[in-house]
Amino acid sequence: MKIIYLTGFLFLVFTFVGGEVHGQAAEKPPNREYDASLAKKLGADQRGMKNYVLVVLKKGPKYDAVKGKERKQIFNGHFENIGRLAKEGSLLVAGPFDDPSGDWAGLFVFNVESVEAAKKLTETDPTIKAGVFVGEYHKWYGSAAMMEIGRIHNTLTP
Numbered sequence: 001m002k003i004i005y006l007t008g009f010l011f012l013v014f015t016f017v018g019g020e021v022h023g024q025a026a027e028k029p030p031n032r033e034y035d036a037s038l039a040k041k042l043g044a045d046q047r048g049m050k051n052y053v054l055v056v057l058k059k060g061p062k063y064d065a066v067k068g069k070e071r072k073q074i075f076n077g078h079f080e081n082i083g084r085l086a087k088e089g090s091l092l093v094a095g096p097f098d099d100p101s102g103d104w105a106g107l108f109v110f111n112v113e114s115v116e117a118a119k120k121l122t123e124t125d126p127t128i129k130a131g132v133f134v135g136e137y138h139k140w141y142g143s144a145a146m147m148e149i150g151r152i153h154n155t156l157t158p
Contacts, residue, residue, distance in 0.1 A: 045144075050142070053114070053139055054108070054140040055107060056104055056107055057107060057127070057134075059133065060127075060128075061131050062131035081126065086150055090110055090121055091110055092109045093108070093146070095107060108121075109140070111146075114139075118135075
């Protein structure tokens with residue numbers, strides 16, 4: 001009888017000593033889908049992530065004052081600038097918010113390491129220059145897969 005209890009006790013001890021009971025996580029199995037060359041190409045770190053700068057475009061001091069033909073010209077330049085920055089690979093995501101009651105107008109996600117670099121890029125935008133929008137800048141750590149959005153988006157638009 002003592003042997004049965006001792007065997008059961010030893011089984012429990014050996015089962016739990018190397019596992020979670022002592023706060024040690026079980027070893028994570030390797031990711032079979034991991035593509036080291038793609039991770040390197042996209043600038044991914046060991047977590048598959050990288051640094052970006054997110055810019056929230058808010059209504060600027062001249063948001064309501066700029067109207068008509070002038071506003072249309074400014075926004076045509078805004079869209080051209082977005083296309084240029086996207087083609088260069090600096091701008092990964094851009095788009096408007098649909099909340100007329102708030103002051104958030106849109107966003108940019110830039111493939112840059114610093115807020116200063118993002119500010120230089122937004123300074124080229126006609127809506128920023130005209131005071132229609134102002135930028136609010138945030139460093140953001142996100143998936144390196146963001147780098148593929150432009151390529152994927154191009155396959156979705158006729």
